Amino acid sequence: DGGITQSPKYLFRKEGQNVTLSCEQNLNHDAMYWYRQDPGQGLRLIYYSQIVNDFQKGDIAEGYSVSREKKESFPLTVTSAQKNPTAFYLCASKPRAGGETQYFGPGTRLLVL
Amino acid sequence: AQSVTQPDIHITVSEGASLELRCNYSYGATPYLFWYVQSPGQGLQLLLKYFSGDTLVQGIKGFEAEFKRSQSSFNLRKPSVHWSDAAEYFCAVEVRGSTLGRLYFGRGTQLTVWP
Numbered sequence: 001d002g003g004i005t006q007s008p009k010y011l012f013r014k015e016g017q018n019v020t021l022s023c024e025q026n027l028n029h030d031a032m033y034w035y036r037q038d039p040g041q042g043l044r045l046i047y048y049s050q051i052v053n054d055f056q057k058g059d060i061a062e063g064y065s066v067s068r069e070k071k072e073s074f075p076l077t078v079t080s081a082q083k084n085p086t087a088f089y090l091c092a093s094k095p096r097a098g099g100e101t102q103y104f105g106p107g108t109r110l111l112v113l
Numbered sequence: 114a115q116s117v118t119q120p121d122i123h124i125t126v127s128e129g130a131s132l133e134l135r136c137n138y139s140y141g142a143t144p145y146l147f148w149y150v151q152s153p154g155q156g157l158q159l160l161l162k163y164f165s166g167d168t169l170v171q172g173i174k175g176f177e178a179e180f181k182r183s184q185s186s187f188n189l190r191k192p193s194v195h196w197s198d199a200a201e202y203f204c205a206v207e208v209r210g211s212t213l214g215r216l217y218f219g220r221g222t223q224l225t226v227w228p
Binding site for chain 2: 004006031033040041042043044045048050056058088090092094096098099100101102103104105106107109
């Protein structure tokens with residue numbers, strides 16, 4: 001079955017710790033995206049990547065980092081610089097950047113201990 | 114600046130009643146338009162989309178939406194709501210012609226369905 005997988009489903013971060021959220025897709029999509037969701041705020045774009053080895057900051061990139069070394073993988077690291085990381089994180093992908101439907105993974109909920 | 118407005122934060126309807134969720138956007142040209150649905154703790158599922166052509170689009174689960182250029186709106190409708198439709202609904206737009214392909218989302222409308 002083709003799709004987008006995110007792991008883990010729940011993640012706990014200690015103060016000062018970096019954590020990495022996994023996003024994998026087997027849809028052969030070029031473009032991938034990370035969104036943060038907070039209650040009542042919709043989805044806000046963190047980072048996006050149109051092709052392998054290339055990515056751009058979104059609207060709220062501070063405190064986050066990404067890599068795109070493989071077409072199917074787009075991991076997101078939440079660094080210690082992100083002071084309010086508690087949120088639901090959603091990964092998405094689409095065949096190419098423009099004019100296509102974006103498909104979403106099941107999400108990872110990050111909680112701070 | 115681009116913006117997507119969903120004016121209703123929370124809507125409550127009785128099962129079997131009709132439903133309309135509002136969405137307005139602010140852009141220079143007609144964007145690509147999407148409606149997604151999200152159940153608690155889950156990802157987003159595409160309900161329907163408008164790229165061009167017929168301004169009344171049909172989606173999954175009996176939903177439809179109408180694009181009105183003059184009102185910059187893309188309202189979602191369902192003639193008879195089922196209890197399983199209770200979820201959060203997001204309107205989103207993509208700037209037409211953009212090479213970035215990013216979506217701009219509204220803040221969502223939470224739908225509660227009374228039995």
